[in-house]
Amino acid sequence: MLKLLSYPPVFGQPSASPFCVKAMCLLNMAGLEWQPDFNAELDKTPKQKLPVLIDGDKEIPDSDAIRSHIEQKTGIDFDQGLTPEQRAISRAIMRMVEEHLYFALVCDRWLVDANWVHVKEAYFGEIPAPVRDSDSVTEEIREHVRAQVMAQGMARHSVSEQFTRADADIAAIATLLADKPFLFGEMPTAADTITGPMLGAIMSSPTKTLLSACINADQKLVDYVNRCAAKLHPTP
Ligand SMILES: N[C@@H](CCC(=O)N[C@@H](CS)C(=O)NCC(=O)O)C(=O)O
Structure with missing residues (x-):
């Protein structure tokens, strides 16, 4: 299953980071099964930032790269119907x-x-x-x-x-x-x-x-x- 390294929820939001929430939204829109991992060590992530998507042995840092990865993996167009x-x-x-x-x-x-x-x-x-x-x-x-x-x-x-x-x-x-x-x-x-x-x-x-x-x-x-x-x- 896909794993999303992200910051834990705060103040009623599913993550302290809006970029992590963005990645959660993209995964949900694509209908993928995933689970959050709130225990990442920032120093060990590729860009020392979250979110990072773990797909098998691939680590995908950055919400934009996560978007591209999901688009390539599933063929979804998140902007379907737009001119x-x-x-x-x-x-x-x-x-x-x-x-x-x-x-x-x-x-x-x-x-x-x-x-x-x-x-x-x-x-x-x-x-x-x-x-x-x-x-x-x-x-x-x-x-x-x-x-x-x-x-x-x-x-x-x-x-x-x-x-x-x-x-x-x-x-x-x-x-x-x-x-x-x-x-x-x-x-x-x-x-x-x-x-x-x-x-x-x-x-x-x-x-x-x-x-x-x-x-x-x-x-x-x-x-x-x-x-x-x-x-x-x-x-x-
Ligand atoms: N361009 C990145 C931005 C991610 C980002 O800025 N993450 C922040 C939290 S909102 C972070 O992990 N910061 C840790 C740090 O800078 O030390 C994305 O889209 O994923």
């Missing part, structure tokens, strides 16, 4: 969500102090309290994440600037969605496998932030996230 123009828009949306909006989520989760308290408990709760509370473990991981979002650029903006940038992405998603059940119509396509989980991760912020509030205030987006969850991925 060439819609496929181009789908790619642009996925890039925006994965390479821009995602980093606003990371800043919101890890760098907002009120959220960090909950993130620390949810992600590292099983580490014994004296170790968890010492700067040398969880703060080091937080600093590693801060360095990543500084290098990427999002953390160089103030919280309100981050929000303005992310809000424009979310508005673009809402415009594309309009009154349709999924981004391109009645049925989910590849773009829904990351857009739903990314908005779901933002919405499920443990405290109310500018970013989570802007999705939670838009009932159409909340319904969309719940629709994607019901159709595409397991509830934890």
